[in-house]
Amino acid sequence: MNAVDHKKNLLALRESLRLAQETGDQAERTVELDQARVGRLSRMDAMQAQAMSKETGRLRRQKLLQIEAALKRIENDDYGYCQECGDDIALARLEVDPAALLCIRCAEASES
Numbered sequence: 001m002n003a004v005d006h007k008k009n010l011l012a013l014r015e016s017l018r019l020a021q022e023t024g025d026q027a028e029r030t031v032e033l034d035q036a037r038v039g040r041l042s043r044m045d046a047m048q049a050q051a052m053s054k055e056t057g058r059l060r061r062q063k064l065l066q067i068e069a070a071l072k073r074i075e076n077d078d079y080g081y082c083q084e085c086g087d088d089i090a091l092a093r094l095e096v097d098p099a100a101l102l103c104i105r106c107a108e109a110s111e112s
């Protein structure tokens with residue numbers, strides 16, 4: 001596993017997120033259109049579904065930014081180092097999430 005593979009993974013991830021984003025944006029709009037002709041209960045369902053797809057969209061945009069940042073770090077030969085402590089990020093971790101910013105120690109510390 002080297003930076004080239006990570007770059008390939010990141011590009012593939014970015015591609016699938018972009019596709020999902022297009023579909024997701026359409027879903028958000030569809031809900032708005034449907035609201036005019038559905039009853040009160042299903043309107044609430046629709047609003048709930050819309051809130052969920054908005055949240056999904058927000059997380060997706062956040063992830064895309066992380067991926068862009070990771071790609072930039074690969075270009076700058078700065079990829080694979082923890083943004084917090086500067087240690088190497090474990091390869092296994094980068095395989096699971098090539099956009100990871102923190103080593104496992106710092107990630108766990110920031111979650112707790």
Ligand SMILES: [Zn+2]
Pocket residue numbers: 082083084085086087102103104105106107
């Ligand atoms: Zn760290």
